[in-house]
Amino acid sequence: MKVGLFIPCYIDQFYPQVGIATLSLLEKLGCEVVYPQGQTCCGQPMANSGFEHLTSGCNTLFVDHFQDFDYIVGPSGSCVLHIKDHLHVHGREDKATHIRQRIYELSEFLTDVLKVEHLQARFPHRVGIHQSCHGQRGLGISQMSELVAAPFSKPQQLLKMVEGLELVELKRTDECCGFGGTFCVFEEAVSVKMGKDRIADHVNNGAEYITGNDVSCLMHLEGILKRQQSNVKVLHIAEILNASIN
Amino acid sequence: MEHKHQEHAALADTFNANEPRVNWHDETLWWVRQKRDRMAWSLPEWEELREAASRIKHNVLGNLHDYLLEFEKNAVANGAVVHWAADAAEHNKIVLQLLQEQGVKRMVKSKSMLTEECHLNPYLAEHGIEVVDTDLGERIVQLAKEPPSHIVLPCIHKKKEEIGELFHEHLGTPAGNADPKFLTAAARQHLRKEFIQSRVAITGVNFAVAETGEMVVCTNEGNADMGAHLADVHIACMGLEKIIPQRKHLGVFLRLLARSATGQPITTYSSHFRKPKAGQQLHIVLVDNGRSRQLGREDFRNSLKCIRCGACMNTCPVYRRSGGHSYHNAIAGPIGSILAPNLDMKEYADLPFASTLCGSCSNVCPVKIDIHQQLYKWRQVITKEGYTGKTKAAGMHAMNIVLSKPGLYKTAGGVGRWVMRTFPAVVNNGMNPWYKQREMPAPPKDSFADWYKKNRK
Numbered sequence: 162m163k164v165g166l167f168i169p170c171y172i173d174q175f176y177p178q179v180g181i182a183t184l185s186l187l188e189k190l191g192c193e194v195v196y197p198q199g200q201t202c203c204g205q206p207m208a209n210s211g212f213e214h215l216t217s218g219c220n221t222l223f224v225d226h227f228q229d230f231d232y233i234v235g236p237s238g239s240c241v242l243h244i245k246d247h248l249h250v251h252g253r254e255d256k257a258t259h260i261r262q263r264i265y266e267l268s269e270f271l272t273d274v275l276k277v278e279h280l281q282a283r284f285p286h287r288v289g290i291h292q293s294c295h296g297q298r299g300l301g302i303s304q305m306s307e308l309v310a311a312p313f314s315k316p317q318q319l320l321k322m323v324e325g326l327e328l329v330e331l332k333r334t335d336e337c338c339g340f341g342g343t344f345c346v347f348e349e350a351v352s353v354k355m356g357k358d359r360i361a362d363h364v365n366n367g368a369e370y371i372t373g374n375d376v377s378c379l380m381h382l383e384g385i386l387k388r389q390q391s392n393v394k395v396l397h398i399a400e401i402l403n404a405s406i407n
Numbered sequence: 408m409e410h411k412h413q414e415h416a417a418l419a420d421t422f423n424a425n426e427p428r429v430n431w432h433d434e435t436l437w438w439v440r441q442k443r444d445r446m447a448w449s450l451p452e453w454e455e456l457r458e459a460a461s462r463i464k465h466n467v468l469g470n471l472h473d474y475l476l477e478f479e480k481n482a483v484a485n486g487a488v489v490h491w492a493a494d495a496a497e498h499n500k501i502v503l504q505l506l507q508e509q510g511v512k513r514m515v516k517s518k519s520m521l522t523e524e525c526h527l528n529p530y531l532a533e534h535g536i537e538v539v540d541t542d543l544g545e546r547i548v549q550l551a552k553e554p555p556s557h558i559v560l561p562c563i564h565k566k567k568e569e570i571g572e573l574f575h576e577h578l579g580t581p582a583g584n585a586d587p588k589f590l591t592a593a594a595r596q597h598l599r600k601e602f603i604q605s606r607v608a609i610t611g612v613n614f615a616v617a618e619t620g621e622m623v624v625c626t627n628e629g630n631a632d633m634g635a636h637l638a639d640v641h642i643a644c645m646g647l648e649k650i651i652p653q654r655k656h657l658g659v660f661l662r663l664l665a666r667s668a669t670g671q672p673i674t675t676y677s678s679h680f681r682k683p684k685a686g687q688q689l690h691i692v693l694v695d696n697g698r699s700r701q702l703g704r705e706d707f708r709n710s711l712k713c714i715r716c717g718a719c720m721n722t723c724p725v726y727r728r729s730g731g732h733s734y735h736n737a738i739a740g741p742i743g744s745i746l747a748p749n750l751d752m753k754e755y756a757d758l759p760f761a762s763t764l765c766g767s768c769s770n771v772c773p774v775k776i777d778i779h780q781q782l783y784k785w786r787q788v789i790t791k792e793g794y795t796g797k798t799k800a801a802g803m804h805a806m807n808i809v810l811s812k813p814g815l816y817k818t819a820g821g822v823g824r825w826v827m828r829t830f831p832a833v834v835n836n837g838m839n840p841w842y843k844q845r846e847m848p849a850p851p852k853d854s855f856a857d858w859y860k861k862n863r864k
Contacts, residue, residue, distance in 0.1 A: 168855050168856075170810070170816070170820075172855060173820070173854045173855045173856055174820045174823070174824060174850070174854055175824075175848040175849075175850060175851065176848070177851055177853060177854055177855035177857075177858050179855075180855035180858070180859075181855065181858060184859075184863075196855075196856075196859050196863070198813075198856060198859070198860070199813035200813070201809075201810045201811075201813055201816040202810045202816075204810070206806060207803050207806060207807060207810075208783075209764065209783065209786070210760075210786065210790075210795075210799065210803055211759075211760070211786035211787055211789060211790030211791075211795055212790055212800075212803040212807070213787050214787070214790075214791065215803055215804065215806075215807040216807075218807055218810065218811025218812075219807075219810050219811060221811075222810075222811065222813065294763065294764070294765035294766055294767070295764075295766075298765065298766035298767070298769075298770065299766060305767075305770050306444065307444070307722065307767055307770035307771045308454065308770055309447050309448055309450070309451070309453040309454055310454065333437070335767075336724055337724045337763050337765035337767070339724065339725075339763060340763065341762070341763025341764065341765070342763075342764075343799075344760070344762070344763050345841065346840040346841055347416055347760065347799075347840075348415070348416045348419060348725070348760075348761060349416075349420070349840040349841075349843060349844070350416070350419055350420040350422075350423040350729075351416075351419045351423065351725055351728050351729050352763075353843075353844040353845065354423055354426070354429060354728045355724050355725070355728060355763075356845075358433070358728075380848050381845065383846075383848065384841065384845030384846045384847065384848070385844065385845050387845075387846035388844060388845055388846050
């Protein structure tokens, strides 16, 4: 199984440790993983800002780099959803379709494709899961509180395999954190207020760490936590699933 | 000088200046959302009901022409007078004419978001006719000279103490009394007088049944009934999309509407109006006002399925923290943000951007409107039409250039991180909206691509 590792731009630039943890985790689980050099960005920042017509450069690069893999895996529900919903390249639609059908967010790849049932990981801390909207509602990686449907959560299923980890319950299980791409700067006041409220729910329920499937949301929450001089830290789910004994 | 309103972000910024009030607003609406959840979970067939409602409305939108004519034929046979209004101006003119024929200077109106959309009250005021809104929440915002901030809970932004003050000023209740029971009783007394004196009553319409030519109006206060039954003339104003094919379909919508709106199994009054009683006139004004245009836009057609329950507002984390008035439109929140650009794309160009696209709105919608996907689509349309700010457009073009060229992206990233590490003040300053209340991420020396090159290849 040849897996193409998709590392979104902001992870590449600001959170390389998340890329490393993702790669290492997939390798540990027996995947042949290749990171195609030269990949940049999925194009979502432009598309969500109303400039989808400017994403053809990104789309072409994406198809160039990922057309030959059995699976494409990325540690970001939001970027994966963007590709799944919007990747099109004129004249290469078959390749784009292959990618759209074969791209997975990391945790759903682990549960649905690799069908992981055990992990050798230990993280003896109280952890709150931030269910990022695009992964949850867009990719359907966990049940949504608005729908009358049976509960499930792929990230939770995985975190339960981590030794010593205690999941904290939240008052609002899946409220948006307010990152929202360029929303975080163009709607600064509401964005920050949403982030503060999201953090308060985790802190009030005793979380030492906030984890999730999207570094973008976590980056926003981390920015507020640091400004608050809080001891609560954020970690991407890959970093916890890949955590060795400590 | 051209009128330029403040945009959502600026209005929301002002709203957020008072954080305890934002908390209160958020909690109040979240409480309604939770009530809605409990009610939804009480019906195992909830998701099937939503699907059924969505499909019935799909059928309606595909056959709107026929259903409207069927409704008109049956309504006329029932003794109603049917008027057609192409837009808000025509609607207002028709209503004014009916009022002038009756020679009234003051009349009662129960809740109707359509008349808000058409700005009927100020129009009639200009022509010397005073409208008394009889829905309690609407009456409160009317006394406060404010528009409703929510389509179901028009004065949800007001605290009971503020309502006490308004009532003291306008209805003569004792100063400092903010007891909801007392204030409600005072409002009831005040409104009773209006109902008894009013010769004309305007109501909205929740559902119009093509098969029978009847209309259903849902209220919790019975105010539509009081107005319509006591007056000589009942004017019902409705948007074209309020049609449902048959009476039997009402069961689907009435079960969904109240549960989605307020978490009640059904509204207190679901009143059917079919024939005018002896000596009474019943007028129905069917209003287009952009609806047929929206029907013609395939991407946005589904927005016409809306039954105005307000569930998308209660669940919207942005609405809860920015308040209804920040949407500067009769219909606020996620649904308003996809309806408004159809009315005036330039005026409401900001609204589709006032969302994180979290998708919660689409999930609560009882008729399964793809709200967040339409918000995304409006962004593309609005940008292409040139209604996006020049700075944003320039930024996006620059981003496209950098992200389309791997070498440039790598260099720019490396330089950017170096600058952030070496001269943090370049980004950590007041010019950077991220930095105002958040720290920037710590820029590492090596990107992931750099690490990979060193460690795997």
